[in-house]
Amino acid sequence: MIIIHPLLGPRDSSEFIYKGDAALINRPDWQASDALDQFIDYGYLRDNPAGLHRELWYHEQGDRSWLVVTRDTTTHEITQVELARDVARRQGRST
């Protein structure tokens, strides 16, 4: 597969390490009243869609940026690639 890196252009997927569902960005608040339940969901429950999937890839043999790649799991078509940091900020993560 080829991943169009937002900074570096087209790169072979063999340069990347795959982590999994981009929902891993949404780490729960440790001080929430139901934090333990939230962390169990966060740690163990994943959707496994046949179709568009937002997932985390790490450019280990490159610039070491984490990317959010939107990929169709049935065709491997990649429709969007973003820096995970931008996605995280957009989803309200900060420090």
Next chain:
Amino acid sequence: MTNSNRLSGGQIDRTKPLNFQFDGKSFQGYQGDTLASALLANGVRLMGRSFKYHRPRGPMTAGSEEPNAIVELRTGAAQEPNTRATTAELFDGLVAKSQNRWPSLAFDAMAINDRLSNFLTAGFYYKTFMWPAAFWEKVYEPIIRKAAGLGTLSHDPDPDCYDKGFLHCDILVIGAGPAGLIAARTAARAGAQVILADEDFRMGGRLNAETFGIGDLGAPDWAAQQVAELASLPNVRLMTRTTVMGAYDHGIYGLVERITDHLPQSPAVKPRQILWRVYSKRAILAAGATERPIVFENNDRPGIMLAGSLRTYANRWAVTPAHQVAVFTNNDDGHRTAIDLITRGVTATVIDTRMDAKSLGDYETLAGGVVSDTAGRLGLTSVQVTLANGAQRSLSVGALGVSGGWNPNVHLTCHQRGRPAWDDRIHAFAPAGTLPAGMSVAGAANGVFGTHDALQSGHAAAIEAAASLGFAPQSIDIPDTRDAPVNLTPFWHVAGAKRAWVDQQNDVTAKDIKLAHQENFASVEHLKRYTTLGMATDQGKTSNIAGLAIMAEVAGKSIPEVGTTMFRPPYTPVALGALAGRSRDQDFRPTRKTPSHRWASEQGAVFVEVGLWLRAQYFPKPGETHWRQSVDREVLQTRKSVGICDVTTLGKIDVQGRDAAEFLNKIYANGFAKLPVGKTRYGLMLREDGIAMDDGTAARFADDHFVVTTTTANAVSVYRHMEFVRQCLCPDMDVHLISTTEAWAQYSVAGPNARKLLQKIVDPEFDISNDAFPYMACGDITVCGGLRARLFRISFSGELAYEIAVPTRYGDALIRRLLDAGQEFDAVVYGTEALGVMRIEKGHAAGNELNGTTTALNLGMGRMVSTKKDSIGATLSTRDGLNDPNALKLVGLRPVDRTKPVPAGSHIMTKGDPVDAAHDQGYVTSACYSPNLGHHIALAFVKSGDTRLGEVVRLVSPLTGVDHDVEIVSAHFIDPEGDRLRA
């Protein structure tokens, strides 16, 4: 007999005779021959034995679809089994052997299987080798393995080298037949970067096997002219002997180029084969078509081949398997074979299943006839024909060409999601569904069978592809051709045939397919697995469709209702060496060497692989004959005076930024915010699920600067994890990370004289006395008169110890200087074994304890997990299941009988309990002989171990015969109070 079956003409160079051997007998062929064509020219039709029944077989085809003529090539280590004689390019001195026969090809003892065929039908193995289960390993499997398989391996390492390469192009054209040649030319003229790949050693595809003209030229000459023009263009890369083996995502194709297989001696500088990864923007598949057989009784004798292949041998290689031949066809293309053979002086008769068939030349045509049987034990001698009126007629022939029509080579269209669809116009499956991104299909591969139509199809595909990439392609003139339409009437198999081969390579007969249907293995996928149809090395290129047709008939369905034929990569078998490339032996993966490696080699160090690193394991001295002698000496001398160890391989990560301390608080379970500048702290890192991930130290060099160490094994994954936390979880933290593992050479200096030794090399302005530089201190210093260095007072051995780091290029000089300066203390250098012994003596956890199943609680560090801050893994480590009061705890073990070992992996049982999993109390993780204590010791996880100190338990390992008593003790065998550390 030399070249007795050679005709006139052909694309061979008669001025270059080549000598070769087959089964020990010498023959001569010519430059341009394949092994199969040269053997046929010498009157050899028998080239192999079939897989199951050991039936005599000869070539069925003239190309890579060959199921029968499978041989071993070359000798010695370079011997290669299961290669197709039909594609093996002849060279002077080639040595080939037939396979799957004993004692000889003409007399094969295993041919008895053919007489037993009633018992060896589809599903035979499933039905026979069922019970008793104990027979599987000892009896059935050896029998099956001996009987099955074709060629043999040399059992020597592959003497050749292989390479991998990467290519980029605008348009990849697959196949250099008429459609491919014109597509490449059209695209190249438009200015596109073009790669044209063909598996043959001569480009032209089917054109090299035909006699009709294209424009003013004969077909092979026209092809040569096209190739010459393409070769002159700078934007075209022509790749002969190159098989496109697979179509992968996003326009990526795998190509195997055979560089030296056709050379008598492979030049030492050249790889045998190259596996290319081609990144294409567009691809045009012009892979042509494969002829398909008609199935009839005893259709597998040497001399029976596809009609188009018979014609190829005659036209391209000037060879005929016999001088009297027949052709059995359901279409006009079979007649073309007869005409071409007659033109070259061979006598031919045509048996045509079509009632209205007429001769297209000067030969007899038996319209409406079928071949009902054949004769000839080691080669065809006659065919029995049932005429249209039911009468029988026997024809004495040495070869029979069979044509059931042509199947488009759809293989690469299936490699993603394409599913071929039945096309009634051509009575074959044609490309359909979603093709690999960017691929279009042209010519016969797309079901466009006429040469003129194929040229137009290739041209149109190239115009479209080039235009889609922004080029402005110009039309080129399509020359006239004089080939005729095929006019096929489907005919799959002769009714009533039983011992009629569908898949010749796997010996699947028409009867097997009917049996599979009868036993309800009727779906295509079941049919395939039950009968092994299409599962041989040829992937059923010539057989799948006939199998489907017979299944359709017995099931009363149409062929597309029964199913479709699917193909997966690789298109043809690929040598594992090509897939491995240079990644073999020492080069299987990179080797990382520490800066002291050369020095350690000079000292005679024994090295051990730790991940990619080579680390010194121990340093044997003269007279030491066992590794334990060296290790015991290294340990004792370190604890007595001072020892030096290369710890460069530990991961080092530089963490800088205003939020550096906050960041470490997040990744470590314990707190770092209050760590003062100039101090180092042990840190435990958890996974988010609460399991221990890694441990190490973080040294604070400034408010906004930490140096973090990781274990050697986890250096890469910890860095990756830290970047995940930084970028994905805390995107606004002001913190930056770089890996500095390779930037610093680092040595541990441990033992009571460690300080005295270091004081000799640390520049005098730096006070490293115990007061000025106490336990866990860190700082920037200079050594040896101004060389910048970092000093950490940390200890893995439990001794007064330091780690000193200098820029990598000074690593070799520093270890030499340390050993020089240490002479007065009898300083010793120690390896990873002594390191391990000392950390076990001290009760420090390492990889054996941080094994992916253990928590901070298990490790005795439960209270380190701060509940006052958010860190990775903190929340989930509070789960009940991880906080069982009876949880495993890290303890020490010593044998009650001090002479006994305490082997790692042994399990612990309470005395008096049964020895079974239900009563398991824990297991040994690390074990060694302690030279300081004079007996074996171990670290272990034991249920509630921290409350069981002093208890004698039973140590068992039923597998290795361990069963004796050990005592649970503190894991801190040496200096439990830590006085030595702080000395």
